[in-house]
Amino acid sequence: MRRVAKLSAACIATAALALTATACGSTSSENDSSSSSSASSGGGSGVKIGLAFDVGGRGDRSFNDSAARGADKAKAEFGGSIKELTAKTSDTEADREQRLTDLADAGYNPIVGVGFSYAASMTKVAAKYPKVSFGIVDSVVEAKNVDSITFTEEQGSYLAGVAAALKTKKNHVGFIGGVDVPLIKKFEAGFTQGVHDTKPAVKVDTQYLSHGSDFSGFASPDKGKAAASGMLDNGADVIYSAAGSSGNGAIEAVNGVKGAWAIGVDSDQYNIPGLAKYKASILTSMVKNVDVGVYDFVKSVHDGKPLTGVNNYSLAKNGVSLATSGGFIDDIKTQLDAAKQKIVDGSIKVKTTP
Structure with a gap:
């Protein structure tokens, strides 16, 4: 659930201001879910999936849970591990950027931002990590290494x-x-x-x-x-x-x-x-069907052919x-x-x- 917002370099600052919360707090809660294989994506040997959830996270019985099902399916099929970080209602733009950066620094690839609020931060972080595949749900980020997963x-x-x-x-x-x-x-x-x-x-x-x-x-x-x-x-x-x-x-x-x-x-x-x-x-x-979009993206990275651009899931x-x-x-x-x-x-x- 989040409006498709098309971002370019010229509008990052505006988007950041629009999405910045007024209060600060801890940046996230986290959860690890690992199987016997923790290899990086590619080569058919498992995936290391980084999930940056929106507020509510896994267990919201709605939006985030749908994204989680897609990642869980990919992990069950391909092996590997999932690292989950969850947004708080007090998040600032810096918190979201740090969350994505932490996942990239830890070697997770692909990384999925669940929700439109990650648009501005993903635009910045994807540029810093061109070899990492990023996916964003409910927004459009124009970058060569980002899959924009949108819905009607x-x-x-x-x-x-x-x-x-x-x-x-x-x-x-x-x-x-x-x-x-x-x-x-x-x-x-x-x-x-x-x-x-x-x-x-x-x-x-x-x-x-x-x-x-x-x-x-x-x-x-x-x-x-x-x-x-x-x-x-x-x-x-x-x-x-x-x-x-x-x-x-x-x-x-x-x-x-x-x-x-x-x-x-x-x-x-x-x-x-x-x-x-x-x-x-x-x-x-x-x-x-956020689960389908997330699974399709993770599978594409596992198969060595990462989805990029806008992939719209319509009626x-x-x-x-x-x-x-x-x-x-x-x-x-x-x-x-x-x-x-x-x-x-x-x-x-x-x-x-x-």
Whole structure:
């Protein structure tokens, strides 16, 4: 979940200012995951994967966990090791740059920055380590040794909007965004368009949990729960959250409210063990296959043919989709399939801004 931001050398300073947090703290938490082989990438003898997670890290049951699954799959297939460093909400641009530098200095290759907030720092660090392959999720970094892994979040969110419009009994739904940034606006734009293209009279409430350089909205389940509770009290009965682990709080709020549904994001949250007690309230999830993008990148480095440039995972390529776990949207499959086909063939142009 993070807006594609195209960076060149000329705009590094501007991006750095936009992404710098106001407070300082320790730069990261970390975790090592090693197998019997710890050889560097290439030559078919294992991979040393460096993962720089966004706030929430492994265990967020959403965005970061999807990236982790891709790295785990690569490690299981090729052998090697994974070093994980996790961002904090108090991070500065210098913290992000240091995190990537530490991984490169330790010999990890490839290195993946999970989230758009690593764009400016990766632009700098990739230039300093031209022999290391870097991947970034949800942003575009123009460098010869960087794979920019992007997604059409607005297309998957459009389908979530169609589902919400068809399932609401009160003609009232809600959208919760983690942080008020361009990437999350893509989710909002697609969702709102999908709702209104399906049923123009449906009301859409929108709330963001944090703004600007405050990324706490991606890792505050309590804020997500409070926002969802407010929407439910105001009459909404379907709530879609694009808010990292904060969305788990929204799912909790919806659970047990008669006739209400939550729509998950990034991972198929119906099948996340930590959310099992809420699964009866999870209508569907807008799955963003970050795991596929990360795995494809790591495999390319292992095979000696690193992916570079922009690799966009669209609805047509199954980069985004609606989960069918639980069977709660089986009865509207015909309408959802029709909407998907219109997006794929270009009959429907999905907006990227509200």
